[in-house]
Amino acid sequence: MSFFKTITAKPWERKGIIGGLRPEGTFDATPERVALIVFLAVATIVFSLFSVSYRIRMELPDWTPLAEPTLLWFNTGLLILSSVLFQWARNISKSESLKNIKTAFIGGGVLALLFIAGQMITWSGLQASGFYVASNPANSFFYLMTGLHAVHLLGGLWVWSKSSIRLLSGGKIEDVRQSIELCTLYWHFLLIVWLVVFAILSNT
Amino acid sequence: MAYVPLADQDKEMEFHHPHSWVTKYVWSQDHKVIAIQYGGTAIAVGLVALVLSMLMRMQLGFPGSFDLIDPAAYYQAVTMHGMIMVVYLLTALFLGGFGNYLIPLMCGARDMVFPFLNMLSFWVYLLSVLILMASFFVGGGPTGAGWTLYPPQTSMAGTPGHDMGIVLMLLSLVAFVVAFTMGGLNYVTTVLQYRCRGLTMMRLPLTVWGIFVATVVGLFAFPALLVAGIMMTFDTLLGTSFFMPAVIEAGTPLDYDGGSPLLFQHLFWFFGHPEVYIVALPAFGLVSDVLSTHARKNIFGYRMMVWAIIAIGGLSFIVWAHHMFVSGMNPYFGFFFATTTLIIAVPTALKVYNWVLTLWEGDIRMNAPMYFAIGFIFTFIHGGLTGLFLGNVVIDMPLSDTYFVVAHFHMVMGVSPVLVLFAAIYHWYPLITGRMFHEGLAKAHFWFTFLGAYLVFLPMHYLGFLGVPRRYYALGTTDFIPASAQDLNQSITLAAIIVGASQILFFINIFWSLRNGKKADSNPWGSASLEWQTPDRPPVHGNWGDELPTVYRWAYDYSVPGAHQDFIPMNTPESEEPTAGEDHFDPDSDTSKADL
Numbered sequence: 050m051s052f053f054k055t056i057t058a059k060p061w062e063r064k065g066i067i068g069g070l071r072p073e074g075t076f077d078a079t080p081e082r083v084a085l086i087v088f089l090a091v092a093t094i095v096f097s098l099f100s101v102s103y104r105i106r107m108e109l110p111d112w113t114p115l116a117e118p119t120l121l122w123f124n125t126g127l128l129i130l131s132s133v134l135f136q137w138a139r140n141i142s143k144s145e146s147l148k149n150i151k152t153a154f155i156g157g158g159v160l161a162l163l164f165i166a167g168q169m170i171t172w173s174g175l176q177a178s179g180f181y182v183a184s185n186p187a188n189s190f191f192y193l194m195t196g197l198h199a200v201h202l203l204g205g206l207w208v209w210s211k212s213s214i215r216l217l218s219g220g221k222i223e224d225v226r227q228s229i230e231l232c233t234l235y236w237h238f239l240l241i242v243w244l245v246v247f248a249i250l251s252n253t
Numbered sequence: 254m255a256y257v258p259l260a261d262q263d264k265e266m267e268f269h270h271p272h273s274w275v276t277k278y279v280w281s282q283d284h285k286v287i288a289i290q291y292g293g294t295a296i297a298v299g300l301v302a303l304v305l306s307m308l309m310r311m312q313l314g315f316p317g318s319f320d321l322i323d324p325a326a327y328y329q330a331v332t333m334h335g336m337i338m339v340v341y342l343l344t345a346l347f348l349g350g351f352g353n354y355l356i357p358l359m360c361g362a363r364d365m366v367f368p369f370l371n372m373l374s375f376w377v378y379l380l381s382v383l384i385l386m387a388s389f390f391v392g393g394g395p396t397g398a399g400w401t402l403y404p405p406q407t408s409m410a411g412t413p414g415h416d417m418g419i420v421l422m423l424l425s426l427v428a429f430v431v432a433f434t435m436g437g438l439n440y441v442t443t444v445l446q447y448r449c450r451g452l453t454m455m456r457l458p459l460t461v462w463g464i465f466v467a468t469v470v471g472l473f474a475f476p477a478l479l480v481a482g483i484m485m486t487f488d489t490l491l492g493t494s495f496f497m498p499a500v501i502e503a504g505t506p507l508d509y510d511g512g513s514p515l516l517f518q519h520l521f522w523f524f525g526h527p528e529v530y531i532v533a534l535p536a537f538g539l540v541s542d543v544l545s546t547h548a549r550k551n552i553f554g555y556r557m558m559v560w561a562i563i564a565i566g567g568l569s570f571i572v573w574a575h576h577m578f579v580s581g582m583n584p585y586f587g588f589f590f591a592t593t594t595l596i597i598a599v600p601t602a603l604k605v606y607n608w609v610l611t612l613w614e615g616d617i618r619m620n621a622p623m624y625f626a627i628g629f630i631f632t633f634i635h636g637g638l639t640g641l642f643l644g645n646v647v648i649d650m651p652l653s654d655t656y657f658v659v660a661h662f663h664m665v666m667g668v669s670p671v672l673v674l675f676a677a678i679y680h681w682y683p684l685i686t687g688r689m690f691h692e693g694l695a696k697a698h699f700w701f702t703f704l705g706a707y708l709v710f711l712p713m714h715y716l717g718f719l720g721v722p723r724r725y726y727a728l729g730t731t732d733f734i735p736a737s738a739q740d741l742n743q744s745i746t747l748a749a750i751i752v753g754a755s756q757i758l759f760f761i762n763i764f765w766s767l768r769n770g771k772k773a774d775s776n777p778w779g780s781a782s783l784e785w786q787t788p789d790r791p792p793v794h795g796n797w798g799d800e801l802p803t804v805y806r807w808a809y810d811y812s813v814p815g816a817h818q819d820f821i822p823m824n825t826p827e828s829e830e831p832t833a834g835e836d837h838f839d840p841d842s843d844t845s846k847a848d849l
Contacts, residue, residue, distance in 0.1 A: 056559060058455040060807035061551065064827050066451040072804075073453040075446050080366040084442045087472065091434060095476040098523075102480065102516055106495065111511030182491050186511065189493040193483070 085231050089238050092201060096242055099197070100249050103190050115187040117251050118174055124167035125247060131160035132233075132240045139233040142226045151216055154229055157236065158209040165199050194246050198239065205235045282368035283794050284353045287375050289685070291349030294375075298382050299342035305330040307753050314746025316727040324726045325413035328397030331724065333385075335400030336422070339528060340429060341382055343670055347535035348433070348471065349378060351677060352440050352464045354685065358784035359461050361449025361802045361824075363795050365439045374436035381428035388414065388421035396422045399724065401521060404496040404514045408489050410503060423486045430479040433471060440468045449783075451804035455559070456823070458782045458808040459552060462559050463538020466566040467531045473570070474527035481520035488512065518580055522573035529666055530569040534562055536673040537604055540626050542808075543676045544608055546780045547623040548615030549819050551809035554607045561600035568597045578646050579653045587646045594644035598637070605634055616812065616819065620778070621695035625676035628703045629669050636665025639714065654724070657717025660710045668706040675702070675759065682763070683777045687790045688770030690762050698758040705752030712741050781820045782808040 055074050067073050076083055106112070134157035141150045172192065182192045212228040281287060308330045312322045322330075353371065357364050365371045388395040397413035398406060406412050407419050414422075444465045448457075457465075484495040488509070496517040497509035537558075545552040552558060574582060574590040608630055617623065639661040643649045652658060675698070682690050720733055728734060728742075776785040788798040802824040810821040 055454050056556070056563070058453065058556075060453070060455040060555065061809070064806050066803060066805060067453050067456075068451065070450055072448045072451060075448065078446075080442050080446045083446055084367070084438045087438055087441050088434075091472050091476060094473055095480060098477055098480040098520065102484070102495070102520065105516050105519075106513060109511050109513060111494070182487070183493045183508075186494055189487060189491075189495060193487065197483075 079227060081227060081231060082234075085234060089235070092238070092242070095197070096194075096246065099190070099194055100245070103194070103249060106186050106190070109186075111186065113185045113187060115180065115185065115191055115250075117191075117247075118171050120167060120171050120174070121247060124164050124171070125243065127160050127164040127167060128240055128243055131157050131164060132236045133157075134160060135229075135233040135236045138229050142222060142229045147222055150222070154209075154216060154225075154232075155213050157232075158206060158213060161202055161206060161209075161236070165202060168195055168199050171195075191250055194250065198243055198246055201242070202239055205232060205239065208232060208235075280372065282364070282372045284357050284365045284368070284371060285685075285792065287371055288350050288353035290375050291353060291378065292346055292351075294379055294382055295342050295346040295350060298337055298386070299346075301386070302334045302337035302342060303753055303756070305334040305337075307750060309334065310746040310749040312726065314743045325394070325397055327726045328399070329395050329413050329418075332397050332400055332402075333389075333395050337385070338667065339400065339532070340426070341385065343532040343666075343674075344433070344471070344528070345378060346674060347532060347539075347670070348440065348464060348468060349375065349436055351460070351535060351539060351681075352436070352468065354681070355460055355784060356440055356443050356464060357447070358787065358792060358796060359458050359782060359808075360444060360447055361452055361783050361797070361804060362443060362447040363797060363801070366442045366447055367439050370435050371439050374432050374439070377428055377432035377435065381425045381432060384421055384425040384428060388418045388425075391417040391421065393418055401518075401525070402485070403521075404485065404488065404512070404517050405498060405500050405509070407485070408497065409500070420486065420489055423482045423489070426478060426482045427486070430475045430482070433475055437468045437472045440464060441472070449801050449804060452783075452823075455556070456804060456807040458538070459541040459555070459558055459562070460535070460538040462562050463534040463536070463541075466562045467534035470527045470534070470566045470569060471531045474524045474531065477520050477524035481517055481524070484520075485517065515577075515580060518577050519574070522576045523570075525576060526573040527569040530565055532666060532670050534566060536629075536670045537562060539677040539680075540629050540673045541604075541608065541611075542780075542782065543622050543626040543673075543680050544611050545809055545811065546680070546778050546782075547618045547620055547626070548612050549618065549779075549811045550611055550615040551811050552607065553610040553613075554603075555807070555809065557603055558607055561604050564600040565597060568593060568600070572597060575644060575649070578649045584646075591644055591646050595641065598641060598644075601637060605630065605637070618778075620679075621690070621692055621699060622676045622680035622778075624696060624699040624703075625672045625679065628699060629672040629676065632664050632672060632703075632706065633669040636661060636663075636669055640665060651720075652717055654722050655717035655719075656713045656721050656723050659723050660713035660717060663710050663713075664706075668710065672703070675699070678763075680778065681784075682766070683773035683790075684784060685791055686767055686770070687773055688766050689773050689777065690766040690770055694758055694762045698755065698762065701755035701758065702752060705748055705755065708748035709745050709752060712745055716741060776822075779818070779820045781810050781822050783823050786822050786824050 134153050138150055138153035138157060141147060141153060172195075175188070175191075180188050182189055208228060209232055212225045212232070216225050277283075278286060281290070308319075308322055309327060311319055312327050353365070356362075385395075393414050393416050395414050396402070396407065396418035398415075398419065402419070402422070408415050412419075444457075444461060448454075484493075487493040488495050488497050492508055494509045494512035496514055497507070497512040498514060499510045500507050541552050541558060572590060572594045574586060575594045578587055578590075612627070639657070643652060643658065643661055679690060679695055682688070716738055719735070719738055721728065721738055728739070773790060775790050778785075783802060783804065784792075786802060787796055803826075804823045805826050806821065806823055808823055810816075810823075812819045813821055
């Protein structure tokens with residue numbers, strides 16, 4: 050719908066039914082998809098505000114840069130692969146033959162789980178080297194932002210696990226198609242968030 | 254995916270159809286029950302805040318007379334009063350209460366898009382309220398840091414509740430943001446996707462527009478509170494230094510280093526200012542509908558009203574630093590934020606003119622909701638004009654820490670939305686309960702509240718000009734404050750106690766009328782909008798019986814020339830328009846009086 054066209058309509062002039070079954074101005078998408086996109090906007094704002102806070106806090110004199118563990122590059126690779134598998138699952142779910150759909154969809158989630166495991170290893174490694182959450186503001190932000198990203202991923206994995214169970218127990222593709230589609234969108238979003246967060250955290 | 258009309262989605266409705274008392278009234282997924290749960294909780298916690306304000310006023314009016322109120326208790330009362338009123342009462346009641354009740358009905362939907370999420374939203378909100386109330390019972394009591402929770406003093410030993418109180422406050426706020434986000438996603442998606450056939454966005458009543466834009470503003474503003482809350486929780490519990498600077502407490506340096514208290518202020522007000530409009534925009538919407546219905550006229554300048562709501566929502570994100578003029582900032586920033594602040598006056602004034610012009614030559618029915626709605630126009634103009642004073646940096650500087658600010662925001666953000674709430678509760682009471690309230694009692698309630706609010710807050714402007722500082726536990730003796738200021742404080746306290754006590758009229762009326770009120774007609778105010786066209790009164794689960802409504806016109810067809818009735822419901826087709834000569838109106842009902 051065109052926003053400008055919508056808000057310049059003169060509702061007192063036109064009587065009668067406008068539009069078909071679906072009223073003018075609704076999006077051609079399921080409510081779940083609309084809600085997810087709104088949620089992505091909200092999550093974007095959360096991460097943006099953390100990034101802005103990071104920038105501002107960085108300027109202050111007590112800042113000591115944190116050397117990012119190299120394991121993070123490996124984790125990044127896992128998350129990219131995870132996203133690729135989700136995209137693959139989505140493409141299969143739209144096609145005629147459903148070959149490999151379980152491999153793709155469940156594999157994508159497992160890779161995301163591995164990513165989280167990798168993040169946890171990173172955190173404990175940092176702890177072992179004496180970089181605690183309160184040691185330095187750079188550390189604090191590192192734990193906070195990577196942790197928040199992981200929490201978002203866990204939220205996605207909850208939906209993923211429900212659909213996986215349905216898929217494995219022989220559920221129909223119609224029941225999980227939307228879930229696969231939305232998971233894919235969410236995974237791509239979290240991948241972009243991760244890349245941005247990683248770039249910001251590395252840039253000290 | 255092919256569009257399935259809601260009426261045909263039986264399976265989904267069956268899914269959450271209540272089967273027992275518990276699923277019907279406790280774990281309910283019906284938007285109307287959730288709305289009442291939200292509203293009841295908000296009003297209950299609001300009463301706590303009201304009692305706290307009475308404690309504050311007793312101390313200010315008669316300093317030292319009450320042993321119960323020591324400085325710590327006073328600051329705790331100030332803090333909790335502010336936070337509860339702004340977040341847990343007003344936000345929850347407008348969006349969780351009225352948003353939940355009215356959005357599906359006004360959109361012609363059977364329920365919210367995600368009923369389960371909606372239920373979850375209420376229970377998390379209740380959890381946040383319980384966490385907040387728990388802080389009254391922990392060691393050290395609730396936080397007394399002021400509702401803005403500015404660090405570093407929130408976590409310093411001198412502040413009451415600096416240990417557990419502040420932690421519970423922050424956890425409660427985080428829970429509230431989660432609850433709001435769940436509710437907000439529902440409201441936005443329902444308005445966008447679940448409108449019934451023929452209901453374009455520009456046919457929606459302004460109530461829905463106000464709640465819709467306020468929800469969008471809330472979804473984008475509450476993250477700032479979440480971020481600030483999480484970071485401050487880290488500072489308090491884990492010893493990080495996001496906000497906490499190097500600071501010495503009672504001679505001992507604390508473990509903090511280099512944090513930025515100013516950063517917290519920016520984050521807080523990036524939420525805090527839009528919050529004003531999260532409360533104000535639904536109020537603007539609700540009051541527009543009440544005014545239009547009881548004036549028997551279409552709302553003046555509907556499109557401009559919508560544009561103004563959108564403009565105010567957008568502008569609300571670029572004015573936040575006007576709360577920080579005294580925190581110190583680059584003068585060019587001050588200039589920028591002063592300018593944007595004053596620009597907001599344009600769409601806001603436009604709305605006020607349109608409300609007044611809606612009344613102009615209307616066939617005004619002076620019902621109780623109308624009293625409150627017109628009262629709102631007074632208090633809102635009043636509070637809005639003092640906002641123009643404070644929006645200017647040079648005037649704000651001397652006034653910022655005085656009672657002038659207290660007077661300003663209580664007029665514009667306290668009294669005004671509360672008057673709208675009362676207008677709305679009385680206006681929709683017959684819909685929600687199926688009974689009429691007692692008109693005389695409601696009008697008495699109005700006069701006590703309206704005149705009383707002026708007796709409380711008008712003198713505060715004067716105290717502010719005198720230089721009486723806000724936030725102080727007791728004034729003591731100074732050279733510049735005359736003794737008469739204390740007399741004024743006493744009279745304010747007396748007025749405040751009377752206003753507070755007179756709210757009992759409201760509760761008596763609401764509860765008494767539940768059983769004893771006259772049975773309401775199905776459309777007692779003769780309203781054209783969709784929520785009054787439901788087959789049952791009050792609407793039952795599913796709202797619309799077998800078939801969803803179809804909308805043929807906008808929500809404001811009042812006193813249409815040539816029509817026999819002075820309103821045409823939104824779901825009346827053109828062919829069935831009641832025209833003069835056709836005699837199908839009820840002559841006994843005074844609301845269908847046909848003057849045209």
